[in-house]
Amino acid sequence: MNEEISIKDIVAATGFRFNKGLGQNFLTDKNLLAAIASDSGLTNEETAVEVGTGAGTLTRALAEVARKVISFEVDSSLALVLELSLRGVENAEVVFRDVLKMSDEQFGEIVDGEFRLVANLPYYITTPLVMRFLESDLPVKSLTVMVQKEVADRLVAEAGSADYSAVTLAVQMAGSARITRFVSRKMFYPAPNVDSAVVHIEVERGKLEGEDVPLIRKLVRSAFAMRRKTLANNLSVAFGISKAEAGEVISEAGFDPLIRGERLTLEDFKTLSHIFSKRGIMA
Ligand code: SAM
Numbered sequence: 001m002n003e004e005i006s007i008k009d010i011v012a013a014t015g016f017r018f019n020k021g022l023g024q025n026f027l028t029d030k031n032l033l034a035a036i037a038s039d040s041g042l043t044n045e046e047t048a049v050e051v052g053t054g055a056g057t058l059t060r061a062l063a064e065v066a067r068k069v070i071s072f073e074v075d076s077s078l079a080l081v082l083e084l085s086l087r088g089v090e091n092a093e094v095v096f097r098d099v100l101k102m103s104d105e106q107f108g109e110i111v112d113g114e115f116r117l118v119a120n121l122p123y124y125i126t127t128p129l130v131m132r133f134l135e136s137d138l139p140v141k142s143l144t145v146m147v148q149k150e151v152a153d154r155l156v157a158e159a160g161s162a163d164y165s166a167v168t169l170a171v172q173m174a175g176s177a178r179i180t181r182f183v184s185r186k187m188f189y190p191a192p193n194v195d196s197a198v199v200h201i202e203v204e205r206g207k208l209e210g211e212d213v214p215l216i217r218k219l220v221r222s223a224f225a226m227r228r229k230t231l232a233n234n235l236s237v238a239f240g241i242s243k244a245e246a247g248e249v250i251s252e253a254g255f256d257p258l259i260r261g262e263r264l265t266l267e268d269f270k271t272l273s274h275i276f277s278k279r280g281i282m283a
Contacts, residue, residue: 007055007057007081008189010055010084011055016077016078017077018190019075019077022074023123023124023125024075025189025190025192026055026057026189027054027120027187027188028057028189029187030061032187033057034061034064036061036118036120036144036181036198037062037064038065039144039181040062040065040116040118040142041116041142041144042065042116044065044066046067046115047067047068047069047070047111047113048065048069048070048116048117048118049070049071049115049116049118049140050069050070050071050119051071051099051121052072052073052074052119052120052121052122053071053073053078053094054073054120055082056071056085058118059086059089060085060086060092062092063091063092066116068092068093069091069092069093070092070095070115071094072094072095072097072098072099073094073096074097074098075096076096079096095110099132100125100128100129100132104137107138108138114139115139115141116140116144117133117140117142117144118143118144119145119146121145121146123147123194126145126147126148126151127151130145130167130201131167131170134170134171134173134175134201134203135170135217141202141203142175142200142203143199143201143203144180144198144199144200144201145198145201146196146198147197149182149196149197150194152196152197152198152199153197154167154168155168155177155199156168156178156179159262159263159265159268160263164262165262166220166221166223166224169220169269170217170220171201173208173213173216173217173220174201174203174204175201176201176202176204177199178199179197180198180199181197182195182196182197183195184196212277212283214283215273215276215277215282216273219235219272219273219276220261220269222239223262223264225238227262229260230257230259230260231246231250231260231261231264232246232247232250232257232258233246235249235250239276249275249279250272252275253271253272
């Protein structure tokens with residue numbers, strides 16, 4: 001297994017059946033796998049947490065650069081495939097659990113201390129997974145995620161653009177993101193219907209120190225709740241205040257009372273939160 005990763009052979013030999021519903025599209029290209037491991041910034045003193053082990057190809061690439069890898073996989077029918085594909089890899093452990101169904105406490109019992117998260121994600125769990133780690137108190141240093149290209153655009157979008165959304169701001173509240181590479185659908189086995197991109201999010205602990213983070217989160221969520229409505233409208237619904245009061249707060253923050261939430265930067269949301277706090281309007 002050190003030379004060519006012949007996942008197709010292993011899959012055939014074990015009789016493993018792909019579960020489309022779990023987003024099982026595996027990567028086999030060694031250069032690409034090494035590049036993703038490198039994008040994560042992992043060093044041999046750090047722990048990698050992988051979500052979605054699949055056939056273990058990325059797990060193996062991560063094990064080459066990290067001190068250890070803890071990889072979570074929901075589908076235990078991959079056990080035999082992984083026994084073969086991870087043979088000889090001493091610093092990787094596969095845990096057959098659904099990360100999204102684990103509390104921070106349960107996660108912390110398995111992953112002790114700081115870690116970098118790396119995942120080639122099933123697309124339907126991308127946003128919940130990214131949000132779960134960005135908004136938790138778990139000591140995650142970074143997230144390097146392979147996502148559908150359109151989702152990557154959303155994670156790194158500029159304020160006011162069509163891709164700018166609540167998840168963009170969740171990323172900005174926690175750190176900073178960049179697309180490290182684009183990956184054609186042809187690189188997966190079997191090939192999915194979409195192209196992908198790798199996004200690296202470096203977490204900056206304490207970025208919002210001294211700020212009312214729950215209030216900013218609620219402001220962000222409500223600003224994007226109904227995209228076609230004005231910010232005043234959305235805030236009035238979410239905070240149970242009159243539209244007139246919402247308009248006053250927005251003016252006091254220095255914005256046009258008819259502005260839409262999607263035009264506000266993180267700095268603008270901070271300003272808004274200060275005025276809400278001053279007026280005693282809570283999250
Ligand atoms: N990392 C492998 C690779 O790069 O080839 C596999 C990637 S595949 C796109 C995603 C994997 O995530 C699948 O093996 C799937 O069974 C697993 N998975 C899906 N939902 C999961 C969840 N909630 N928790 C853990 N693993 C999950």
